[in-house]
Amino acid sequence: MSYVDRVLENLKAKNEAQPEFIQAATEVLNSLKPLLDKDDKYEKNAILERITEPERQIMFRVPWVDDNGNIQVNRGFRVQFNSAIGPYKGGLRFHPSVNLGIIKFLGFEQIFKNSLTTLPIGGGKGGSDFDPKGKSDREIMAFCQSFMTELYRHIGQDTDVPAGDIGVGGREVGYLYGQYKRITSLYEGVLTGKGLTFGGSLARTEATGYGLIYLTNAMLKAAGKSLEGQTVVISGSGNVAIYACQKAQQYGAKVVTMSDSTGWIYDKNGIDLDAMREIKEVKRGRCKDYIAKHPDAEYHEGKGVWTVKCDIALPCATQNELNEQDAKTLVANGCYAVGEGANMPSTLEAIDVFIKGGVLFAPAKAANAGGVATSALEMSQNSERLSWTFDEVDAKLKGIMEGIYDNMASAAKEFGCEGNFVVGANIAGFRKVAEAMIAQGVC
Ligand code: NDP
Ligand code: 2IT
Numbered sequence: 001m002s003y004v005d006r007v008l009e010n011l012k013a014k015n016e017a018q019p020e021f022i023q024a025a026t027e028v029l030n031s032l033k034p035l036l037d038k039d040d041k042y043e044k045n046a047i048l049e050r051i052t053e054p055e056r057q058i059m060f061r062v063p064w065v066d067d068n069g070n071i072q073v074n075r076g077f078r079v080q081f082n083s084a085i086g087p088y089k090g091g092l093r094f095h096p097s098v099n100l101g102i103i104k105f106l107g108f109e110q111i112f113k114n115s116l117t118t119l120p121i122g123g124g125k126g127g128s129d130f131d132p133k134g135k136s137d138r139e140i141m142a143f144c145q146s147f148m149t150e151l152y153r154h155i156g157q158d159t160d161v162p163a164g165d166i167g168v169g170g171r172e173v174g175y176l177y178g179q180y181k182r183i184t185s186l187y188e189g190v191l192t193g194k195g196l197t198f199g200g201s202l203a204r205t206e207a208t209g210y211g212l213i214y215l216t217n218a219m220l221k222a223a224g225k226s227l228e229g230q231t232v233v234i235s236g237s238g239n240v241a242i243y244a245c246q247k248a249q250q251y252g253a254k255v256v257t258m259s260d261s262t263g264w265i266y267d268k269n270g271i272d273l274d275a276m277r278e279i280k281e282v283k284r285g286r287c288k289d290y291i292a293k294h295p296d297a298e299y300h301e302g303k304g305v306w307t308v309k310c311d312i313a314l315p316c317a318t319q320n321e322l323n324e325q326d327a328k329t330l331v332a333n334g335c336y337a338v339g340e341g342a343n344m345p346s347t348l349e350a351i352d353v354f355i356k357g358g359v360l361f362a363p364a365k366a367a368n369a370g371g372v373a374t375s376a377l378e379m380s381q382n383s384e385r386l387s388w389t390f391d392e393v394d395a396k397l398k399g400i401m402e403g404i405y406d407n408m409a410s411a412a413k414e415f416g417c418e419g420n421f422v423v424g425a426n427i428a429g430f431r432k433v434a435e436a437m438i439a440q441g442v443c
Contacts, residue, residue: 003036004029007048018101020319024108024344025052027351031426034415047434054107056080059100060150062128064142076147078126078154078162081107084436087158088124089114089372091165094143094172096131103127105319106165109343110372112429113365116404119376124160126151132167144175152180157188157382163375164193166318169239170205174198189382192375201378203393204371209243209341210394211370212314214401216339217251219360219421220312222409225337228252233310234271235259236317237280237287240341240368244314245273257305259317260287264305267297309333316341324349331357340364355420366404366425373400 001009008029012022029048036042062074077100080088090110093103103125111123130143154160164173173193180190194200203210213227220226230253234241237258245255254270265271265287275293279285288299306313306326313335315322321342327350330338337360340346344364346354354361374397381387404425411431412424437443 002033003043003048004033007052010049011052015101015104018104020105020344021101021108023348024105027348027422028108028112028426028430031423032430034417034423035427035431041438042434045434045438047437050437051082051111051430051433052108054079054081054104055083057100057104058154062130062143062146062150064139064146066139066142067136074128074130074143076126076128076150077103078151078160079103079107079124080154080160081123081125082111082433083122084433084440085115086120086122088160089121089163089375090123090125091127091163091372092168092172092176093125093127093165094130094132094167095127096129098127098129102319106343109365111433112426113369114372114376115429115432116366116407116425117369117373117376117400118403119373119400121161121372121376121379124162125165126162127165127168130167132172137171140172141175144172145179148176148179149183151176152183155180155190156186157190157379161189161375161379162191163372164239166238169193170195170200189379192378194378199378199382201374201381201393202388202390203397204374204378205239206243206246206394207374207397208240208368208371209245209316210247211373211397211401212240212244212316212339212341212367213247213251214370214398215362215367215405216312216314216337218402218405219339219362220337222405223360226251227312230254230311231256231309232312232314233257233305233308234314234316234341235264235305235321235345236315236342237276238317240371241314241316242273242277242280244316244341245271245276248314249273253312256310257308258287259303259305261317263287263299263301264303265290265297265299266305266308267294269296306330310335312337312339314339314341315345317345318342319344320347322346322350324353326350327353327357331359336360338362339367341368343368351422355422360419361421362405363422363425365429366408366421369404370397370401373397
């Protein structure tokens with residue numbers, strides 16, 4: 001049995017109830033085979049066994065009082081996966097579906113993503129099964145304060161630096177930061193995605209969506225194509241989806257769909273992003289509210305954006321939102337490029353359809369790395385107690401995304417898989433972390 005198969009078998013036996021984590025590990029480990037076959041130092045140093053086991057996993061009780069005076073209890077998580085190349089770095093997700101397996105898959109992906117940014121950040125992730133939907137600001141604050149009352153002892157600007165993810169945006173980061181400061185008396189860059197008045201970086205809000213488009217554009221350019229005049233379908237209508245839509249529109253693309261967990265909008269005239277932002281960022285409303293302003297657009301309940309004919313698909317909602325059948329439908333309808341804004345949005349079977357179908361496929365850990373890269377730029381600004389202009393940060397972000405494209409494309413080529421950016425991104429991200437782990441000895 002090969003080294004990869006042996007490690008995967010053991011991982012499955014040990015983590016039976018964590019299908020998302022197994023899925024993420026299977027994708028990464030299988031695509032490392034060309035590298036591992038070439039050099040046995042990875043096996044000799046037990047790198048796969050070590051890199052698939054988090055350095056530390058923290059689970060804790062989060063009690064809080066709701067607006068009716070009732071005591072609620074949620075479960076909090078922080079998985080500190082790998083610190084070989086820097087302090088643990090990765091977002092916090094507040095969503096009822098959160099469990100240890102979800103946080104482990106996200107933390108595992110983060111190791112390689114963060115390595116690809118070329119910046120000194122290790123991999124971590126956290127969150128809670130708390131559902132922010134329908135909660136008052138006071139309830140959100142009470143929850144965030146309770147969450148931080150335990151989390152603070154495990155994090156710090158040089159130890160572990162959380163940020164946002166699904167359900168955690170500027171409001172939540174603000175409440176979390178206030179509680180950290182109150183408990184520790186430290187005014188430090190312990191979180192990223194902070195407000196602009198207390199150490200946040202310009203362009204961090206836009207960074208993941210913009211970065212997705214910068215990388216997708218680099219991939220298209222290398223294939224002699226561009227976003228200009230292309231029809232784009234986007235899923236989701238949160239932070240990543242909104243700024244991917246904005247940048248795609250700036251590049252001359254026509255974005256025709258957006259969605260949330262209840263339904264989706266098809267606007268053949270192109271999404272009116274100002275209307276969508278008003279609904280989502282100001283009113284915290286639902287996609288179906290878009291119809292009031294645009295009665296010509298279509299609203300459908302459930303899932304369905306992948307049935308819309310397009311040139312380019314950008315999944316920006318959540319894991320496993322795009323399955324094998326969706327991939328076949330997209331390819332049959334002429335979609336020739338996919339950029340993953342969400343983490344692990346495509347199932348393993350869907351990825352297979354894209355790769356075999358010759359679709360230009362930019363995997364999440366490369367395509368959505370712009371968010372965490374800009375978080376690392378926020379950490380730099382906090383350390384030097386300066387703040388850079390929007391244009392400075394945006395230019396650095398663009399350079400980083402173009403660098404990631406070059407790096408994953410050349411790694412794929414080096415290992416005989418030209419154009420397979422899954423192999424390229426995984427090998428390029430893994431190599432740096434593995435070298436650091438070997439140099440640092442058994443730890
Ligand atoms: P938001 O909370 O801002 O938005 C999430 C969007 O996805 C909402 O439209 C939400 O709909 C939808 N969604 C969430 N869960 C589901 C589900 N189970 N089924 C269908 N739709 C769902 O999160 P972000 O935009 O920040 O994150 C989106 C994705 O991007 C995630 O995979 C995240 O991990 C990833 N990501 C985020 C980064 C960031 O900087 N924020 C960086 C890199 C990756 P609804 O409101 O109905 O729940
Ligand atoms: O998945 C991700 O990369 C994020 N949610 C952003 C993490 C961060 O630390 O900015």
